[in-house]
Amino acid sequence: MKPYVIGVDEVGRGPAIGPLVVASLAVPENDVQKLIKIGVRDSKKISKAKREMIEEDIYAALKECDWKFCVLPISPKSIDISRSFKSLNEIEEEAFIEAIKNVSLKHTIATVKLDPIGNRPELFARRMYSRLHLERPHLDFESTKGMDDTCLVTGAASIMAKVYRDRIIADLSNELGFNVGSGYPSDPTTIEALKELTKGELPHDSLRWTWATTSNAWKKNHTVPIPTRTTNGIVLQQGLNPSLWSGG
Structure with missing residues (x-):
């Protein structure tokens, strides 16, 4: 062989x-x-x-x-x-x-x-x-x-x-209509994109929510901690809309 x-x-x-x-x-x-x-x-x-x-x-x-x-x-x-x-x-x-x-x-x-x-x-x-x-x-x-x-x-x-x-x-950049850069925290284009991608009541699905870079961008747009992804869904912090709960 x-x-x-x-x-x-x-x-x-x-x-x-x-x-x-x-x-x-x-x-x-x-x-x-x-x-x-x-x-x-x-x-x-x-x-x-x-x-x-x-x-x-x-x-x-x-x-x-x-x-x-x-x-x-x-x-x-x-x-x-x-x-x-x-x-x-x-x-x-x-x-x-x-x-x-x-x-x-x-x-x-x-x-x-x-x-x-x-x-x-x-x-x-x-x-x-x-x-x-x-x-x-x-x-x-x-x-x-x-x-x-x-x-x-x-x-x-x-x-x-x-x-x-x-x-x-x-493909993500094309879908969003703006450039997300390389995705790396050292990329200024990515840092700008994170500002937009953390404005909603949940961070965008494409983000790693456990990353400090994502959490820091979230803090600039919100007064509550960033939500947490778990095996049972998304754990929302006080002040977020509970209807956004997701089962997976």
Whole structure:
């Protein structure tokens, strides 16, 4: 059975707007060099137009070659609800595990190359192995900081994740009729958008309500704390319209 390289990366961990996106790509070892011809590099080092061209070429390869791809968006609502009982690292780690399982089978032989979650890459790789070795006994795990820059397959997964998230943010801007920027707190356009998106009796669905950036924008428009998303719905604070209660 031919061995694979599986690359996994995430995009959108820090933004106040939009999903966190995890992507995985499985490529046979003998095909990895094809990614050079496609033009794969670290997603942060190439233009938006080039990333979209690479995405198109990878989708073409998925049809022609024995490659496998998975993208998992984690919505702002899911992040907010999960953060009441999990850390962001735990949320992301579970998505990495799901993404790996979605591009492999129990008999798959592969080296999984991961951009690390947290600041201890070797420990992260061991933890991923311990969580998956019963279901995926033939996978080895490697994790180093900047893996998306040193491993072509991880770099390709990063590009796919970024194009996917960028498209969601662009669609959101078109839907709203104004530019929301990148979604990151360091983006002045995003900060301006947050002022508009927190004016209603509830923050906009596209926002991560548990983010300090969102809460700070809310405080400038309201005199009560920002509502809370829970598994049972939205917990409204005193002074908000109770008819806005949502069951999910």
